[in-house]
Amino acid sequence: MSFIESPERQALRRAVAELAGRYGREYVRRQVRKGERLDELWREAGKLGLIGVNLPERYGGGGGGMYDLSLVLEEFGAAGCPLLMMVVSPAICGTIIARYGTDAQRQRWLPDIAHGDAIMAFAITEPDAGSNSHRLTTTARRDGGDWIVSGRKVFISGVDQATAVLVVGRTEDARTGRLKPALFAVPIDAAGFEYRPVEMDLAMPDKQFLLFLDDVRLPGDALIGDEDAALMQLFAGLNPERIMAAASSTGIGRYALDRAVTYANGRSVWGTPIGAHQGLAHPLAQVKIELELAKLMMQKAATLYDDGDDVAAGESANMAKYAAAEASARAVDQAVQVHGGNGLASEYGLGALLAVSRAARIAPVSREMILNFVAQNTLGLPRSY
Ligand SMILES: Cc1cc2nc3c(=O)[nH]c(=O)nc-3n(C[C@H](O)[C@H](O)[C@H](O)COP(=O)(O)OP(=O)(O)OC[C@H]3O[C@@H](n4cnc5c(N)ncnc54)[C@H](O)[C@@H]3O)c2cc1C
Numbered sequence: 001m002s003f004i005e006s007p008e009r010q011a012l013r014r015a016v017a018e019l020a021g022r023y024g025r026e027y028v029r030r031q032v033r034k035g036e037r038l039d040e041l042w043r044e045a046g047k048l049g050l051i052g053v054n055l056p057e058r059y060g061g062g063g064g065g066m067y068d069l070s071l072v073l074e075e076f077g078a079a080g081c082p083l084l085m086m087v088v089s090p091a092i093c094g095t096i097i098a099r100y101g102t103d104a105q106r107q108r109w110l111p112d113i114a115h116g117d118a119i120m121a122f123a124i125t126e127p128d129a130g131s132n133s134h135r136l137t138t139t140a141r142r143d144g145g146d147w148i149v150s151g152r153k154v155f156i157s158g159v160d161q162a163t164a165v166l167v168v169g170r171t172e173d174a175r176t177g178r179l180k181p182a183l184f185a186v187p188i189d190a191a192g193f194e195y196r197p198v199e200m201d202l203a204m205p206d207k208q209f210l211l212f213l214d215d216v217r218l219p220g221d222a223l224i225g226d227e228d229a230a231l232m233q234l235f236a237g238l239n240p241e242r243i244m245a246a247a248s249s250t251g252i253g254r255y256a257l258d259r260a261v262t263y264a265n266g267r268s269v270w271g272t273p274i275g276a277h278q279g280l281a282h283p284l285a286q287v288k289i290e291l292e293l294a295k296l297m298m299q300k301a302a303t304l305y306d307d308g309d310d311v312a313a314g315e316s317a318n319m320a321k322y323a324a325a326e327a328s329a330r331a332v333d334q335a336v337q338v339h340g341g342n343g344l345a346s347e348y349g350l351g352a353l354l355a356v357s358r359a360a361r362i363a364p365v366s367r368e369m370i371l372n373f374v375a376q377n378t379l380g381l382p383r384s385y
């Protein structure tokens with residue numbers, strides 16, 4: 001691993017910054033106010049090959065890795081327009097299908113995901129299971145060559161923009177006990193599949209949904225990968241999820257810090273710019289350090305992942321996600337503080353980012369579950385649950 005990014009990666013950063021800069025935070029605010037999504041930006045990013053940089057070239061992707069994809073999302077975030085579904089569609093779903101799908105499944109899904117023409121949402125969270133995925137009750141049973149899937153999911157992002165949802169269930173013969181998951185690509189127009197928005201206090205263009213699967217009949221090839229090895233497949237998707245969550249948080253944190261520094265340099269109330277007061281300067285310097293550290297851990301996680309070391313990548317990806325979520329939430333909070341009353345004025349758009357940055361402490365995996373992971377797996381401490 002080099003700490004110096006290759007000229008290609010630097011060029012990729014510039015290409016994303018250029019595209020995202022043409023849209024900017026104002027575009028996101030406008031779309032949120034209208035209740036609309038970032039479809040134009042998503043489409044343009046897809047055409048430029050930015051959505052699928054991590055996916056195999058053979059299936060329409062850029063042939064890069066998770067490092068490249070996380071870099072793209074970080075730059076979108078730093079420009080104020082993070083594309084949440086990049087965490088889900090190319091990173092989780094694309095990775096799982098690329099690694100474990102049959103050739104036919106790859107042909108069917110990957111080119112469209114890579115070009116941004118199709119979005120695949122990802123559904124694991126259930127109302128009763130929560131963080132305890134061993135309690136998932138979404139169940140699939142065989143009926144001839146078909147699968148019949150039933151269950152409930154909650155907080156699933158972007159179902160309204162998706163053509164399909166990768167649903168984590170369990171097969172009927174593995175109904176109880178430790179999770180033995182099975183992954184199904186469920187088209188959103190399948191009979192028996194319904195979704196309803198969850199009202200959220202998040203000023204985001206991407207919405208969350210409740211899913212209802214009532215005896216949804218799926219063809220045999222809706223099962224992605226192997227029925228008996230799906231736990232490994234699921235983990236293959238969750239490391240990218242955490243790396244991308246870290247990228248999104250790092251980007252949002254950079255955006256907030258940039259806004260805060262600009263304001264602190266421009267605003268004077270005692271004859272000097274407010275940024276000269278250490279009460280404001282030091283917290284901003286602290287945020288800068290925390291964001292850089294989080295980014296470094298994210299890059300380590302992505303490098304390990306791209307190198308094929310899933311176990312080491314898992315530890316780093318969890319740590320990166322934790323550190324980036326904390327740094328980003330503090331960056332936004334401090335940016336609000338630096339702006340004084342303007343920090344909560346809609347014109348400056350920072351107040352709305354408070355809840356968005358805060359959400360990264362909960363999703364896709366909560367701060368506490370990461371601390372549990374590190375306590376148990378890295379430190380060897382006993383479980384309390
Ligand atoms: C904006 C947003 C987008 C999301 N998008 C998706 C999506 O696309 N797909 C999807 O599947 N899910 C999605 N989720 C769901 C998200 O992954 C869950 O909300 C998250 O994993 C926490 O689960 P929970 O809400 O059920 O909380 P719970 O599991 O009920 O936890 C509640 C609190 O208890 C703590 N807790 C639980 N167990 C322990 C323990 N053993 N030790 C210490 N503390 C514990 C948790 O950390 C948390 O603070 C999204 C959520 C949000 C907010």
